Amino acid sequence: MSRTPSLRKLRYFIAVAESGRVTQAAVDLNVSQSSITTGVREIEEELGVKLFERQAQGMLLTREGTRFLHRVRHIFQAVDEAFDSTRMHSPTLTGSLELAMSYTVAGYFLPPLLAQFQRRYPGVSVKLHEASRTDIQQGLQSERFDLAIVLVSNLESDTPLDHHLLIRSPRRLWVGSHHPLLQQRQVRLADVAREPYIMLNVDEAESTAMRYWAPSGLSPQVLFSTSSVEAVRSLVANGSGISILSDMVYRPWSLEGRRIEHIDLSDPIPTMDVGLAWDAGRGLTSTAQAFHDALIEMMAG
Known part of the structure; x- marks a missing residue:
């Protein structure tokens, strides 16, 4: 049977x-x-x-x-x-939540978590706002936003925001399925620097990349700079270039059905860290606190 x-x-x-x-x-x-x-x-x-x-x-x-x-x-x-x-929760919780997020969070992290929260708290009206990190910081301080999900690895050290880390997403090298670098036992930034590079330029990806390129004394040969992750995926899969991006946005196939491989680099590459952020002086509203607690619980599960 x-x-x-x-x-x-x-x-x-x-x-x-x-x-x-x-x-x-x-x-x-x-x-x-x-x-x-x-x-x-x-x-x-x-x-x-x-x-x-x-x-x-x-x-x-x-x-x-x-x-x-x-x-x-x-x-x-x-x-x-x-x-x-x-699950035991507060069915009487009502109100609104002004939730801000960055581009990457909106497309590759939030949707399933938001759906779970909305099922758990149907009385809370969640209003979503996509914005840059600087606009999110200003919006939290001006009370335009109650809470944000951002790349906390991009937050400035002197920011007046509190934050809670949710995930650390490793960054790896993306290459097409037949790229010669797949045959190497070890791949360094020096190897990447010799190849045409596809640069993602949203969520401060370009400036972040240059921060880990700088210590090597090298720089990528940027063939194309784009705000579209799917464009990066397709160009890499079709063999036009290579790129270093986080696992959170990695998918093994392009829209055309071509394979994308990813490789661990031997040079130290920082992770992309996603977390919740809010104004330290104001604290959290009841709806923001509920969302904060729910997301931490979901990520732990």
């Missing part, structure tokens, strides 16, 4: 499907590679179908695997909704 795969194994499957690599999935979930490999294999055996094509470049979803991924995501959404609907 067939058994239903556990939620743990399904998480392993999603992690491999999203990263395209067992090694990266193991890092993301903080488990051993053998646990990931065994879990995925057992799911395939229980289903009687092949979910991945094992290739030298990584794990490629089959047609059945793609269909299964969509269904598994619906399962976890249903689980989240079930817990949110029964």
Whole structure:
């Protein structure tokens, strides 16, 4: 008799499907590679179908695997909704929350967390604002915003804001699936400097990049500077250049379906840190405190 795969194994499957690599999935979930490999294999055996094509470049979803991924995501959404609907919270909390965020946070971090908060606190009206770091800092101090989710690694040391770190996202080198740097045992910024470079220029990415390039005495050969992560992804996947970006925005496929690999650099590259920020002097409103506490709980879970 067939058994239903556990939620743990399904998480392993999603992690491999999203990263395209067992090694990266193991890092993301903080488990051993053998646990990931065994879990995925057992799911395939229980289903009687092949979910991945094992290739030298990584794990490629089959047609059945793609269909299964969509269904598994619906399962976890249903689980989240079930817990949110029964978890003890404050159904009487009402009011509004002026929430600011940067471009990267808006596109690659906030949406699923916001949906969970809205299910938990339906009486809170959340108004979203995308803005630059400087505008967010000013907006928090002027009480235009109650709370913000920002790249706290970009905050100035003398900022009058309090903040709480949520995640640290490593930065790695992005290359196309057949790039020669994939054959090197060790890749340094000196190797990157010899290649055409695609520079992302939103959320102070360019100035941040130059801060870790400067100590090496090198600089990237910028072929193209863009505000579009998808443009970076497509140009890298098609072999036009390479780029260093955080894992938070990494996806293994471009819009055209071409593969993108990422490589750990031997030079020290700072992480991209995401967190909550608010005005230190004013503190948090009741709705901002609820959002603050909910996000910390979600990230811990």
